[in-house]
Amino acid sequence: AQSVTQPDIHITVSEGASLELRCNYSYGATPYLFWYVQSPGQGLQLLLKYFSGDTLVQGIKGFEAEFKRSQSSFNLRKPSVHWSDAAEYFCAVAINTNAGKSTFGDGTTLTVKP
């Protein structure tokens, strides 16, 4: 069975600083990987996804993620964080294109200092 680990429960960065959120997955075959953001009182929103091809994927809101098969990682990055990025971020893995059956990590809460 597949699994996802997000090692950082809580991260605090200053506004304008760069951000990297870590995600490690466990799955024997080619994974389908996703990053979602959840703001208080709102549902999850897809930031980006990786299925195949270029290992650096671009998403919405200026986010990008890099797939590294050798490290079983799919880390999320943003060069300059805005206060509105404060939220909870979830990494997820699916075994095929049916994203509706995804396995999620436990999330990383991002706090942005002014």
Added chain:
Amino acid sequence: ETGVTQSPTHLIKTRGQQVTLRCSSQSGHNTVSWYQQALGQGPQFIFQYYREEENGRGNFPPRFSGLQFPNYSSELNVNALELDDSALYLCASSLGGRGSYNEQFFGPGTRLTVL
């Protein structure tokens, strides 16, 4: 185009009771997935419905059951509620099809508290 809606927003029940949560899919979507998100954890897949048929189930007991209607709205029913069932229940809809990827869109969730 309306997004995914869920009702009710909040719900308080006592142990042993039964509860029904509702989800209206985004227009045109034929697939609904339900997730349980306990406090401090990520969403856990409960089951998925595709064109009114169950299309996969996570590691949840049979007292968690579902239904999808011809208009593709959906219900999640939980019988014999336990304290550990307290969580945010999320539904997500998508336009499913064999072998194709379609983004799932999440509703805001129903917060269930079991006392």
